[in-house]
Amino acid sequence: MTQPLFIDASGALPEKDAPWDPIVITKEQIDAEVERLAALPRPENGRRRSFFQHPRNQRSIGLAPGIQVSLDVLLPGEETSTFRQNSTQVNFVIRGRGETEISGKRRQTALHDVWNTPSMRIYRHKNIGDDLYVRLTYSNGSLLEMMNIHVVEENPQPLLKSIDQDVEQPEPDARRQSPYGTFQLNEEGAWMMPYETVINPPSVTSPALYWPWEDVRHHLDKLEALGKDYIGRRLYLLYNPMTGRTNGTTPNFFATMTVRPPKIVDRPHRHSSAAVNYYFSGSGRSTVEGKTYEWKAGDLMLSAPGWSVHNHASYDEPVYELTIQDQPLNIAMESLLWQESLKEPPALLGAEEGFITNRAAATA
Numbered sequence: 001m002t003q004p005l006f007i008d009a010s011g012a013l014p015e016k017d018a019p020w021d022p023i024v025i026t027k028e029q030i031d032a033e034v035e036r037l038a039a040l041p042r043p044e045n046g047r048r049r050s051f052f053q054h055p056r057n058q059r060s061i062g063l064a065p066g067i068q069v070s071l072d073v074l075l076p077g078e079e080t081s082t083f084r085q086n087s088t089q090v091n092f093v094i095r096g097r098g099e100t101e102i103s104g105k106r107r108q109t110a111l112h113d114v115w116n117t118p119s120m121r122i123y124r125h126k127n128i129g130d131d132l133y134v135r136l137t138y139s140n141g142s143l144l145e146m147m148n149i150h151v152v153e154e155n156p157q158p159l160l161k162s163i164d165q166d167v168e169q170p171e172p173d174a175r176r177q178s179p180y181g182t183f184q185l186n187e188e189g190a191w192m193m194p195y196e197t198v199i200n201p202p203s204v205t206s207p208a209l210y211w212p213w214e215d216v217r218h219h220l221d222k223l224e225a226l227g228k229d230y231i232g233r234r235l236y237l238l239y240n241p242m243t244g245r246t247n248g249t250t251p252n253f254f255a256t257m258t259v260r261p262p263k264i265v266d267r268p269h270r271h272s273s274a275a276v277n278y279y280f281s282g283s284g285r286s287t288v289e290g291k292t293y294e295w296k297a298g299d300l301m302l303s304a305p306g307w308s309v310h311n312h313a314s315y316d317e318p319v320y321e322l323t324i325q326d327q328p329l330n331i332a333m334e335s336l337l338w339q340e341s342l343k344e345p346p347a348l349l350g351a352e353e354g355f356i357t358n359r360a361a362a363t364a
Helices: 027-039 141-146 213-226 241-246 327-332
Strands: 023-025 048-052 068-074 083-085 089-095 098-102 105-109 114-117 123-127 133-139 152-154 235-237 254-260 275-281 283-288 291-296 300-304 310-314 319-325 337-339
Touching: 023 291, 027 048, 027 068, 068 123, 068 141, 083 123, 089 275, 098 114, 123 133, 213 235, 213 254, 241 327, 275 283, 275 291, 283 300, 291 300, 300 310
Parallel strands: none
Antiparallel strands: 023 300, 048 068, 068 133, 083 152, 089 114, 089 133, 098 105, 098 123, 235 254, 254 319, 275 300, 275 319, 283 291, 283 310
């Protein structure tokens, strides 16, 4: 029988590992891996895939502890098998065009389009163009792997109960219902909930949503007019309303699209959520914990390991980027510390009042 271990921590604060180093995966490295994947014989399930793994990650396949990123390639005419998993995904096209089917619904996708794949939906991808179809897929799979609960199925059978639409519920069986229900225990606000409700919580529909780049860019480019006096970041969250107050694209991640006009320098800031940036236009630099890292269009970067002071700057042309952060997960866990300015104390976003920018004054 496995014996437990006791670690004496009396009188001591828990030790903290050093932050992971930022890492830049260059366009040239990504292009070379795309060509390597494209040259392979077609796998039986059609999935030509490589994961980006941080050298410090010894616990899962992830670019950050909770963010898994894969490079997916399909040749013209190729189609994957169907898959299903209990992780959620954000998908982003970096080359070519294709078609994605989620729960039987097909949607064509083009360069720089973004969409989410909810948990336990059957999906597949197809290349419908003449060029390679290349995507970045971001998921919380690395976190689930560390928890040893990442379930991935190939060619799955449909679920007996549909999670895509409302199903008429039978009349409740009184023998299976607690006669007491959920009730308030005391005036301080503590409640009691019976087992019947624990195993049948209210469900929220989790839709597959699409953010076509041409539509997103139309609104994003308007933010350039804010001028150099604006102290915020020129971005839009690709918001999924089912995430509610946690401000997500999926329950784990937000995806934001950012435009950086030429020669814009952000204020140094930090947050407990990690950030992964893909730059698809322009060039610039990021300073993280005092070290400078340069990047250009086509580079993928772990730009902000959790709670590392950082800021970004653009060079001589506009920068467009997709940023993935595990902010919604941290809000749900009540762990999202955010320090918008190093001159101000951090705030626990989602649990207390956050920050404001000078947008009203900059647009006056």
